[in-house]
Amino acid sequence: MSSDTYQGMRQSIVNGAPDTASALAQQALTAGIAPLDAINNGYAAGMHDVGEQFARGEMFLPDMMASAEAMKAAMAVLEPELLKLGTERPVAGVVVLGTTKGDIHEIGKTLVGMLLTAHGFRVHDLGVDVAGDRFAAKAREYAADIVGVSALLTTTMRNQRGVIESLEKAGLRSQVKVMVGGAPVTRAWAAEIGADGYAKDAMSAVALARQLMQQKAQPSVKEVV
Ligand code: HCB
16 A cells, blocks of 8 residues: 555544545555554554644644544444454453543544454453443453553543552452553553553554463563553
């Protein structure tokens, strides 16, 4: 696929154009492009541009919302292809996933869920604005191996610590690994709050989840934070 097409995908997000975003995603699939390449080289790059423009005051909330709609339109086309892989594998682990309380950013979390599913994990996506106690209750209900907590705001990052505290309070912390992510989250933050790992993007989240499953099977394997 030519770099013009990736550029077109990127621009469809910046322009907040769902029809173009979804048409280009369809074209990419027809041309045999891996869905993850389209996401990484096209759409997610567009989201990055949107964030930069918003920070510089060149874009406003309604623009950012339109961009999110365009991203969701592209993901809706790419998702079935991404998920196909997952159905052909044994369950790699059970993951409870959500965006933390006070935070409604869902795209990155959803992408992490899609890639984990594509790689054989059984994912229970709790959605956005999820309180710590709900993470803990669902981790118990689904016998989760891993809880994945997303936060996109510096103000909601601290609620990731709250999720860990809720798991402790529920007596689940020793059975459940916690991985955190989101644009403002860092490895240092993950270590500070006592998470088991940090992933910078969806593919790294898959690698991390696999490592965490190994750690669960062999507790002597060293920490990955
Ligand atoms: Co929003 N927003 N936003 N926003 N938003 C950000 C996050 C800013 C960085 C933009 C900026 O200022 N540059 C900023 C946060 C600043 C800060 O706190 N440091 C910001 C702000 C300020 C706000 C509001 C406060 C704006 C306002 O109201 N004045 C408001 C808050 C609402 C709330 O949550 N309470 C707000 C609202 C919105 C929407 C609703 C318009 C929209 C979200 C729509 C939706 O999700 N349905 C939105 C969007 C789209 C963004 C940006 C532009 C893109 C986010 C995104 O989807 N990225 C974002 C700018 C940015 O992040 N650069 C901006 C694409 C995905 C693929 O990346 O980082 O989310 P990701 O996820 C990655 C990665 O982090 C990792 O893997 C994912 C996939 O690769 N990962 C995990 C994520 N979670 C993980 C969990 C794991 O366990 C492991 C890995």
